[in-house]
Amino acid sequence: MANDxxxxxxxxxxxxxxxxxTVELDRIGEGFAARHALHPTDVRALICLLDAARTGAPATPGILGAHLGLxxxxTTAVIDRLERLGHVRRERDTQDRRRVLLKVDESAVALGWSFFGPLIHEIVAVMGRFDAADQATVERFLGDVNEAVARQRTGRG
Amino acid sequence: MANDxxxxxxxxxxxxxxxxxTVELDRIGEGFAARHALHPTDVRALICLLDAARTGAPATPGILGAHLGLxxxxTTAVIDRLERLGHVRRERDTQDRRRVLLKVDESAVALGWSFFGPLIHEIVAVMGRFDAADQATVERFLGDVNEAVARQRTGRG
DNA sequence: GACAATATCTCGCTCAGCGAGATTATTGAT
DNA sequence: ATCAATAATCTCGCTGAGCGAGATATTGTC
Incomplete structure (x- = not known):
């Protein structure tokens, strides 16, 4: 990729x-999926649904599918799998009865925490070993990289 | 995932x-795959093979399969796809004739650069906007995070 | 009320990846 | 040298994730 x-x-x-x-995080996701009879796509779907639940945003099959690129x-198949495992349930939207609202079960929230909890704890601990000025530097750098990477994607794909 | x-x-x-x-990088990989009639797995395989070519490490179906978790x-199927597209060719190892050595074509190297080049350039540019001390801080932080994440993975799954 | 737009689901299909086992080459023991 | 055990790869048949096309139900518009 680079010459030496x-x-x-x-x-x-x-x-x-x-x-x-990035590779390590992906592998952790895959390992988590394998240990819970989930596919990597199902894990991504759960993350999306948990994020929506956390921020209070509505979650529907349409939104989920767009987010996952399915x-x-x-999308129906993913939701069927998660519903079969009891992690999600479908509820008709009473406002717009064409829509289905996706509700994550408590078990799914617990599952999410069991996955992200230790990981978050580790990273926060690493961060804690840096002083305030260095933390700010790291945060600024990652913010800039995130912007740059997002710009790359939207610019080319 | 976190309470507020x-x-x-x-x-x-x-x-x-x-x-x-991580999500953005994964999406760039998917977009690249879609634009070149490749599957995400094929892209991961190409990255692995390009890394091996760069470092001079031998690349065989066995090593590749272990790396990809297939x-x-x-693994045979992935190599068949890449070979059909002309990105890789198989060569019997003359030392141990059970083994097949995987050689990446120049077109694959060019493809890899067209993918990673702009991305690398962007990130290096971001890095360039930080002074030497801050660059060292960022590097130390990412190294620590990488270790912590790798430890998480090997420790739990 | 007729009609286009929207949200979701159903059906049939393709193909990535798996398990089991075949094939060929190497190594080690006798 | 011979032959079993081991190793590297490939073949075959199958399961199931995800796609395209189209069906179904609901909403807003004229």
Missing amino acids: VHEQDAGMRVVHLLRAI NSAG | VHEQDAGMRVVHLLRAI NSAG
Whole structure:
């Protein structure tokens, strides 16, 4: 990916670290999925639904499908799987009876915490070993990288 | 995932930033796959093979399959797809004739650069806007996070 | 009320990846 | 040298995730 002249550069080392972290997080997700009879897509769906529940945003099959990049048939299948496992239930929206509202069960919330809890704790602990000024530096850097990466995606794909 | 009392915390904001970056990078990978008639798994395989080519490490179906978490049948299928597209070719290892060495074509290297090049450039540019001390802080933080995340994975699954 | 738009679901299909086992090459023991 | 055990890869048949097309029900518009 880089010839070894550039490997010396701090920028390149950081790129590789970010990639390594991404790979590790993906693998944790896969491992979690495998241990709970879920597919990686189901885990992503759960994350999306838990986020919606946390922020109070409405969750519907349409919104979920758009977020996951699935068509309506695939989205129905994901929800069927999660419903079969008792993590989610469908409720007709009384305002607009075409729509279905997706409600996550308490078991799914607990599952989410069992997954993210230790991970969050670890990262917060790492952060705690830095002083306030360095924490601000890290936060600013990650914010900038996030913007840059998002710009790359929306710009090219 | 977090109740909103903790949202204020710099640690939690950093956790969310890391997650956002991970999601964005995954989406870029998916977009790249879709635009080149590849599956996400094929992209991961290409990355693995390009890394091996770059570091001079030998690449075989067995190593690739282990890296991707596929069994031998699935690994054969991935290599078949990449070979059909001309990105990879199989060569019998003359030392141990049970083994097949996977050689990436120049077109695959070019493809990899077209994917990672702009992304790397963007992140290096972000890094360049920080002074040397702050770059060192960022690098140390990411290294620690990487270790912590890797420890999480190997410790729990 | 007729009609286009919207949200979801059903049906049939393709193909990624799995399990089981076949094939070929290597290694080690006798 | 011979032969069993091991290793690396591939083949075959199957399951199931996700897609395209279209069916169904609800809403807003004229």
